[in-house]
Amino acid sequence: DADVTQTPRNRITKTGKRIMLECSQTKGHDRMYWYRQDPGLGLRLIYYSFDVKDINKGEISDGYSVSRQAQAKFSLSLESAIPNQTALYFCATSEPKGADTQYFGPGTRLTVL
Amino acid sequence: QKEVEQNSGPLSVPEGAIASLNCTYSDRGSQSFFWYRQYSGKSPELIMSIYSNGDKEDGRFTAQLNKASQYVSLLIRDSQPSDSATYLCAVNKRAAGNKLTFGGGTRVLVKP
Numbered sequence: 001d002a003d004v005t006q007t008p009r010n011r012i013t014k015t016g017k018r019i020m021l022e023c024s025q026t027k028g029h030d031r032m033y034w035y036r037q038d039p040g041l042g043l044r045l046i047y048y049s050f051d052v053k054d055i056n057k058g059e060i061s062d063g064y065s066v067s068r069q070a071q072a073k074f075s076l077s078l079e080s081a082i083p084n085q086t087a088l089y090f091c092a093t094s095e096p097k098g099a100d101t102q103y104f105g106p107g108t109r110l111t112v113l
Numbered sequence: 114q115k116e117v118e119q120n121s122g123p124l125s126v127p128e129g130a131i132a133s134l135n136c137t138y139s140d141r142g143s144q145s146f147f148w149y150r151q152y153s154g155k156s157p158e159l160i161m162s163i164y165s166n167g168d169k170e171d172g173r174f175t176a177q178l179n180k181a182s183q184y185v186s187l188l189i190r191d192s193q194p195s196d197s198a199t200y201l202c203a204v205n206k207r208a209a210g211n212k213l214t215f216g217g218g219t220r221v222l223v224k225p
Contacts, residue, residue: 033212040121040217041217042117042119042201042215042216042217042218043157043201043203043213043215044215045212045213045214048212058212088154090156090157100145100205100213101147101159101162102147102159102203102213103159104156104157104158105156106155106156107154107155107156109154
């Protein structure tokens with residue numbers, strides 16, 4: 001089984017709809033991240049959480065919110081989706097110590113019409 | 114100026130040749146450096162990490178770091194068609210709370 005899972009894997013929604021992307025991990029890592037990736041661009045950090053009570057904005061948090069329900073679960077919400085939020089979204093995890101390597105989930109392809 | 118810059122490519126390489134990828138970064142406080150490989154539509158996967166100046170080799174991959182010049186490079190020896198992917202450079206600035214900043218990626222095409 002995959003260590004980092006994301007649901008849904010693909011989603012098409014309409015402008016103005018609320019949508020939630022979910023991420024779960026079995027790696028036992030404390031730190032979790034949400035990124036978006038647009039064609040030709042690298043990964044941009046939306047939000048990150050270093051533990052259940054520690055949530056921080058990344059470089060592009062406007063229009064997004066997150067919830068860290070447990071160590072293993074980190075959800076990303078788009079309160080009112082807009083077309084320029086169409087992108088590939090990745091969740092990642094990392095350990096607090098050591099190499100700071102991040103491990104990525106399979107991604108969610110989101111299309112906002 | 115972007116914090117982490119890469120040539121977007123595509124970098125076209127004959128099979129069996131060496132592919133050389135470069136990445137420059139702007140923050141001298143950067144301490145950890147990573148190369149991720151990403152196949153189209155898939156998630157990034159770590160292939161190399163490097164923390165100190167010099168070379169680090171792992172199989173066909175060699176990462177090179179020069180903090181004075183603020184660049185990190187990746188060499189892929191004996192390139193194979195399966196190496197065709199986008200390679201993302203990522204930098205960790207510990208002062209920023211252990212967050213990774215990614216470059217835009219270099220697309221590599223290995224031609225048989």
